[in-house]
Amino acid sequence: MYQKKKALYLLGAAVMVASTCFSGTAGAITPSGTVKIARVTGATPAGETIPNPNQTASNYQVEGTDLGIMWDKGGGEIFALFGDTFGPGWSGNGGGGSGWRSNVLAKSSDTNLADGLTFSTMIQDTPGHAKELLASKKIDNDEMTVIPTAGVTIGTRHYIHYMSVRHWGNAGQWITNYSGLAYSDDNGQNWTKSSTAKWMNNASYSDNFQMGAFVKDGGFVYMYSTPNGRFGNVYLSRVPQNNMLNIGDWRYWDGNGWVADRGLASPVAVGSAGELSVVYNTFYNRFIMTYLNEDRQAVVMRDAGSLTGPWSGEKILAKGADFPGLYNAFIHPWSTNSSDMYFVMSQWTPYNTFLMKATLNADSFGDNLVSEPGFETQDATPVMAPWYTTGNGGIDRNLGSAHSGQDNGFVRNNTGWNALIQKIAVQPNTNYTLTGWIKTSANNNDGLFGARVPGGGPIMGETHFTSLGTYTQLTVNFNSGNNSFAEIYCGLWATADMWIQMDDVSLTKTNNAVSQAGFENQPTNSLTSPWYADGNAGVDHGLGFAHSGANNSWVRNTSGWNAVKQEISVVPNTSYTLTGWVKTSTNMNNGYFGARAIGGGPVLNEVHMTTPLGSYTQQTVTFNSGNNHSVEIYAGLWADGDTWLQADDFSVAKN
Incomplete structure (x- = not known):
């Protein structure tokens, strides 16, 4: 039987990014005034006075559990997903004991979180007993348990991202066999593990995509991930939302663009990161990331104007000194449209979950990537992380x-x-x-x-x-x-x-949203991330054709559409100015320079170039990002005979 419980773990939440106009600002934010609202799971111990609306110990034989990953499942309900769970015979104050299930799931339609998070029910295998959704071998150094790490719903199909835990180590340290996806087509009652949608760990147990947090946006599911354990950095991947189970369709952020090889992924935030949750707050028009920083003994928050960042420095959301044994901060998907942020947090002692609330305010440090820039929340000498x-x-x-x-x-x-x-x-x-x-x-x-x-x-x-x-x-x-x-x-x-x-x-x-704007760091004559080609296009290396520097891009063909393009991150409903320098062949009469929604979506604005440009000429386009978090900029032409275009020194800046 399972004797030694992990000392906390990393998991994620899913949220649908709203497409609306925003009532707040697009500036950086910071949390304050974090308080405990109610108990979510377990029995009320002697002396505890906060509400306990679910009484999971008596109603579902859930006496001890943790996590509480929440996402909007549709139909006016959310799912709340929990980790290793114990019933009668639970050892108390930490994981362990009898009645062990690796994971359990609740539903809630509660819209008034001020007095707690009330369940509609839990998924049960027999009346009054919460069901284990994803089975595990429960054999140490083989498969100790299967822990959910994120959830998302696409249409009527629900998905869970989970990790197959091989062995629990010291506090914050464990190793996984792999992470994978499971799905349910019957409203969460039964789940199937995909045999192919898996991210296998490597021999050194250092793969960067073993735990995650989901965000839906623009037809994609984005997944923020970390290695196993709690001391890794945060990475990012995405997939078209209808291709979730096609592992070959996932693409990984390499710091400038999306690539097929996850080994080329670059971090979007420095860890130590555990228990990830990421949502989009429509009140402040900011993405919010939360996780446990083991080194700081605190749950921290970062925020960003776009999915790829840059992510702000860490800001303290809750301290271990105030909430001993704390871990995770899974944000409620229905509390993302105001300055009040509700989240579920676990405490190792008493190994149960609680609904918390924090107030979000404008951050005087702005879009600052430094954590603890003013040293104000450092608790003790000597210097602590992140300094x-x-x-x-x-x-x-x-x-x-x-x-x-x-x-x-x-x-x-x-x-x-x-x-x-x-x-x-x-x-x-x-x-x-x-x-x-x-x-x-x-x-x-x-x-x-x-x-x-x-x-x-x-x-x-x-x-x-x-x-x-x-x-x-x-x-x-x-x-x-x-x-x-x-x-x-x-x-x-x-x-x-x-x-x-x-x-x-x-x-x-820098204010320029375009990466490698002058093509100086393109390693070959072929366009590489973050630049891509439609038709025939590439890079001139040191040929004396550049507007500035040594390199420039080109497109050339005898027919069809040919362009250089890049996907950039933007803030929704925001005005931007795109500029770039363009030169063409003498027979060019149908060129375009502009911005559109990704995936060949609607044009946001563009310049139509109908006459040749014998020397580099600056093109300027002002566009509004609309409901998009990403747009595609491009310079291209419809070729009719041997026609070419050279482009260099792009810039996109907020107005």
Whole structure:
């Protein structure tokens, strides 16, 4: 029998991205005022005063359980999906005991969450007994259990993403055999595991797509994923929503575009990440991601204006100090249209689930990729994640030395290199701006502030500074090159007792939404991600045809439609300006430059080029993104005889 329960695990929620006009802003947001509303599962222990509307112990023999992955199943109901579940004989305060089911499922039509989350029923195999949906062998080092990690409904078919757990290790560590998809065509009563829709783990148990969270948008299902355990980064994939079970149809985000090889996937956020949930909030027009950061002993939140990011730095949603043994924050899909966000959270002790509420507010730090930019929610010295130190450093807490707020970071020593550092996921070949407020001792003569490849790799950009008697803002502009991570740092080489104080750090991405806008990082003469071709198109490498730099794109053919194109992320219902430089053959009379919905969807706006362009000429198109989170930009022509077009230096910026 199952003796040692995992010390928490990573799972996901699904949500349909709404296509509406938005009542809030499109700016960054942050949570506050997190409170416990009600118990969702288990019996009410002595002394607990919060509501317990479901009484799952007596009604469904669910005495101990966790997770609570929620998604809209249609028909005015949601599904709420739970993990390892125990009945009479549960060992209490943690997983274990008898009546073990690897997973159970509830339905709810409750629209008033202010007094708790009430179930309509649970899926049962016999009256009063919640049914195990997906069977597991329950054999350690073979298949210990099968844990659901996400759910989504497409039409009348419901899907569960699950992980086959091979072995539970130390807290936050476990290994999986594979992850896969199961489906139900009878409203959740019976489920079939697909024999082909699986992501097999590798020999080192490091595959990046073993747990996930689903989001539906624009005819696709997007899946945010992590490796097994709780210490991995977050990755992204997608599939046309009607092709969920066709594993070969899934595509993986490589930092600039979508590719078939998941081994080329780049992270969209730096972990340690566990228990993922991702939704779209229509009030603020922002995507929200939540997960447990084991290193910080907190459930954290990130937000972004688009599915691919950039995702903000982490913001504390709930602390372990306030809710001991906390993990997961699965957001209720019907609480995504206001500033109140309801979510289900688990606590290892008492190994049950609770409905929580947080208030979302505008974030004064804006679209900042740095976690803990002002050091305000760090709880104890020495420096905790996500900041780390080389040499000697820490945090000044309420000492009156901050640039703003109460706290700031510092390094101090009389010898060697001493620095505050943080690792951040970045988009390859993209421009960034790093800023921070720095103050130093009078004898500092060798300070450095910048970004580099993690692990002491090449410098992407930095500035050298000496004595700064008052807080001074330093700025570094850099390009990420071919890297998916950047390590930002501020430090000094000490030769006597020297110190630096740092506060209010910011890292922001350039305003241009186009990746590899000048084709300089295209590795071959063929277009590669994020650029794609319709018809015959490619890249001129160092041939002297570029508008700027060494490279440019081209299309050329004797007939048909031929174009270069790229899918870019946008904020819905927002005005953008697309520009690019175009040159054509003397016989071109039917060219187009513009933006449309992805997949050959409706044109949002375009320029029709009916006369030849003998030299590079800037084309400009203003368009509104409509209900789209992604659009396709393009430059192309209908060929009639040997006709060509060259295009370079694209830009898309919000108006």
